[in-house]
Amino acid sequence: MASTDESENEQLERAIALSLQDHAERTVENVLQHSEPPPNKFASFGLGSLDRKKMEDERLARVAAKRPRVVHDEGYAAEMPASKRMALQKVTQAAEKIAVPFPKGTVKRTWVRGFDRSADDIKIEEVLQRDKLLLALFSSYQWDETWLLSKVDISCTKVLLVAFASDEAQEMRQNAPSNFKFCFPYMRGPGSMHSKLQILRFSSYLRIVIPSGNLVPNDWGETGVMENMVFLIDLPLKDYYLRAMGVDTGMVNSLSKYDFSRTEDIGFVYSMPGSHESNFLCQNGYHGLATTISALGLATGSSVEVDIACASLGSIKYDFVHAIYRACQGHTDIEKLEESKHPGSSLSQRSGQSEHQDSFRIYFPTHETVARSRGGENAAGTICFQEKWWHMSSFPTELMRDCVNNRDGLLMHTKLILVRHRTSSEAGTSKKVAWAYLGSANLSESAWGRVVTDRTTGKKKLMCRNWECGVVLPVRVSEQGNGPVDMKVFQGTVPIPMQVPGRKYLQNEHPWFFHRHVQST
DNA sequence: CGACAAGTAGCTGTAGGTGC
DNA sequence: GCACCTACAGCTACTTGTCG
Numbered sequence: 001m002a003s004t005d006e007s008e009n010e011q012l013e014r015a016i017a018l019s020l021q022d023h024a025e026r027t028v029e030n031v032l033q034h035s036e037p038p039p040n041k042f043a044s045f046g047l048g049s050l051d052r053k054k055m056e057d058e059r060l061a062r063v064a065a066k067r068p069r070v071v072h073d074e075g076y077a078a079e080m081p082a083s084k085r086m087a088l089q090k091v092t093q094a095a096e097k098i099a100v101p102f103p104k105g106t107v108k109r110t111w112v113r114g115f116d117r118s119a120d121d122i123k124i125e126e127v128l129q130r131d132k133l134l135l136a137l138f139s140s141y142q143w144d145e146t147w148l149l150s151k152v153d154i155s156c157t158k159v160l161l162v163a164f165a166s167d168e169a170q171e172m173r174q175n176a177p178s179n180f181k182f183c184f185p186y187m188r189g190p191g192s193m194h195s196k197l198q199i200l201r202f203s204s205y206l207r208i209v210i211p212s213g214n215l216v217p218n219d220w221g222e223t224g225v226m227e228n229m230v231f232l233i234d235l236p237l238k239d240y241y242l243r244a245m246g247v248d249t250g251m252v253n254s255l256s257k258y259d260f261s262r263t264e265d266i267g268f269v270y271s272m273p274g275s276h277e278s279n280f281l282c283q284n285g286y287h288g289l290a291t292t293i294s295a296l297g298l299a300t301g302s303s304v305e306v307d308i309a310c311a312s313l314g315s316i317k318y319d320f321v322h323a324i325y326r327a328c329q330g331h332t333d334i335e336k337l338e339e340s341k342h343p344g345s346s347l348s349q350r351s352g353q354s355e356h357q358d359s360f361r362i363y364f365p366t367h368e369t370v371a372r373s374r375g376g377e378n379a380a381g382t383i384c385f386q387e388k389w390w391h392m393s394s395f396p397t398e399l400m401r402d403c404v405n406n407r408d409g410l411l412m413h414t415k416l417i418l419v420r421h422r423t424s425s426e427a428g429t430s431k432k433v434a435w436a437y438l439g440s441a442n443l444s445e446s447a448w449g450r451v452v453t454d455r456t457t458g459k460k461k462l463m464c465r466n467w468e469c470g471v472v473l474p475v476r477v478s479e480q481g482n483g484p485v486d487m488k489v490f491q492g493t494v495p496i497p498m499q500v501p502g503r504k505y506l507q508n509e510h511p512w513f514f515h516r517h518v519q520s521t
Numbered sequence: 522c523g524a525c526a527a528g529t530a531g532c533t534g535t536a537g538g539t540g541c
Numbered sequence: 542g543c544a545c546c547t548a549c550a551g552c553t554a555c556t557t558g559t560c561g
Binding site for chain 1: 523
Binding site: 463 | 556
């Protein structure tokens with residue numbers, strides 16, 4: 001068994017390394033392609049070069065050949081073969097017999113010092129289970145390595161850290177224990193390694209964790225001023241694998257030994273830096289959100305109620321709000337994305353304000369709420385929004401709601417989207433539907449992307465700047481009556497951390513303004 | 522995290538050359 | 542004079558890197 005474990009560990013590490021190496025190789029290819037020596041202008045300068053059409057065609061061919069910025073999906077969108085999915089379904093019952101803490105997945109609020117424990121909160125120690133943790137993949141924007149080392153027993157846990165390749169991270173790499181390994185994802189220019197995904201391996205199950213907080217004590221409640229939220233699900237080892245010890249298979253098999261069937265009704269939503277076109281556009285950023293909503297059967301042509309809580313706000317405009325709203329409805333029509341793109345469209349102007357003001361609420365604390373919080377203004381260094389964006393005519397001020405935690409005086413670092421459908425009596429259905437997104441993405445174009453048109457191909461592309469990841473958790477209930485689903489529908493699925501519906505900003509109120517060189521959200 | 526500036530690509534209009 | 546063509550300027554949209 002020990003040798004099997006060893007080989008699994010190695011396989012997992014090798015596969016992750018290969019995956020990242022794949023990115024690295026693409027980046028190297030890009031660099032090589034970009035670093036071709038420039039064409040010698042003088043060599044082609046002469047009478048023979050006057051076939052302009054030919055020159056232009058050649059130039060276009062060169063441009064097309066060295067156009068690597070677009071990320072194509074083939075390498076990423078590896079779907080599980082139908083046969084494998086069938087096999088997984090067959091072992092569901094057997095897997096259920098293995099006791100794991102969170103077999104169906106759960107959403108927790110972080111424990112916070114000074115507050116009574118409840119069934120809805122969780123400590124970092126309870127997530128990591130130090131004594132049982134065999135292998136951990138951590139990703140985060142911000143780190144406190146001393147603190148992290150206190151939560152992990154490095155004598156029995158192998159650790160892989162996925163980080164932005166900053167100078168600090170490189171320094172951390174040098175000082176790290178020998179069984180700490182590092183990966184630095186490609187960034188394609190400015191942006192943030194904002195994903196906080198964790199994969200934790202225990203002896204009999206794999207735990208997938210998607211928190212909104214970074215690996216610092218403040219984000220896990222230890223300073224008593226900040227709250228985050230965590231999604232986690234435990235995937236049990238499949239019994240047939242337990243019988244098949246000693247079989248040296250590859251990484252796919254290594255992961256396939258975990259029973260993913262419980263994740264079938266959970267959507268994984270992510271953003272990757274760069275421009276993405278063709279099929280991959282549909283899987284990335286806010287269009288990935290729309291695709292996921294559609295795939296889970298949650299799309300609707302009717303209006304929806306959207307409540308978004310975030311720790312940082314970008315310079316958002318009406319057309320961006322409209323795009324997010326459409327994604328929440330599950331619209332995946334790429335051509336329609338164009339509607340929200342034209343800068344001159346009414347949606348980018350203040351005139352678009354009435355469109356969603358009754359159905360779209362952005363929860364962000366007022367200055368007063370931050371000042372009155374337990375940690376005061378000093379505790380709000382990871383809640384970012386710039387005053388100049390607030391004063392821009394295109395900023396949807398009327399959508400803003402004060403974000404007040406229902407644990408008195410706590411600030412929130414949570415990124416949460418709550419969407420509720422309306423039901424129609426004409427539809428003849430009593431099924432009310434809602435869903436929640438929980439993850440790392442704030443409300444910004446850097447996180448969710450924006451649609452641009454490729455100059456050479458004329459095709460639509462989605463451009464993101466950050467690594468982000470999160471989950472969509474559907475909520476389905478049967479209930480009579482018209483109108484939107486009540487917020488209570490989320491009970492049992494997602495603990496709602498803030499007071500809803502949030503109070504609108506008063507005329508003399510403004511959001512908490514904070515701007516710093518390096519954000520840690 | 523977005524603003525901003527610099528650089529690049531691509532489109533369009535047009536001046537000027539050439540042939541009929 | 543007219544049609545056609547090339548070369549190029551000007552403009553716009555977009556990418557990329559820097560800055561705060």
